Amino acid sequence: MSKPGYAKQDFWFRLIFMVFYWFVLNLALTVFGILVVLVSLVKLGSKHEPVTLAYWLTNVSAFIGQIFAYLSYADEEKPFPFQPWPPVNSDDEA
Template identity: 35%
Template sequence: MDKQWKDNIKSESFWLRSLFMVLFFVVYRIVDLLVLLVAISQWFYVLLSGDGNQGLSNFAKGLSLYVSQIINYLSYNTEEKPFPFSDWPKEKAPTTKRKTARKTSAKTKKVTDKSDA
């Protein structure tokens, strides 16, 4: 065990990976803030238009895949470094547009119908 520990401490690949891990942790925190900004932007877009922005949704999907790449690298699930050392992650299946418009409940509909009469 003592010999292995000494070999690991002297290993250039160990220290290089450690450096990349610190770098990607910082990138992860920046992307985390970017996701927050996208979520707030999408919230305002839905508030004003009643439906989500497909461009923002696609961008957020790409960010989520990128975060997944980073987490897999940081947790030693893969040796492949995330973007920009590899390709930007691609979506595996096409997304379907999710409707975000609110549906009127039966109770609200009854109240509205009574006020119209």
């Protein structure tokens, strides 16, 4: 007879990491929101493109995507800092 899923040690470790990444996700979404406002303000008040801010925004959105993939069981790999920061394609830059 097989044990239920909650009896496995891996389940509890994953649950602990999921709670941790839920808090990290909230922090990352806050940073993402701040960056969206900053990029919008710079574009509104300047003729120059905020390339660096847009690059940071792309990086944070890739990190948020990694967290969502982990929390939704779409990926078994833990996001940063347990694997490298998500790479951003140069084609995707602003």
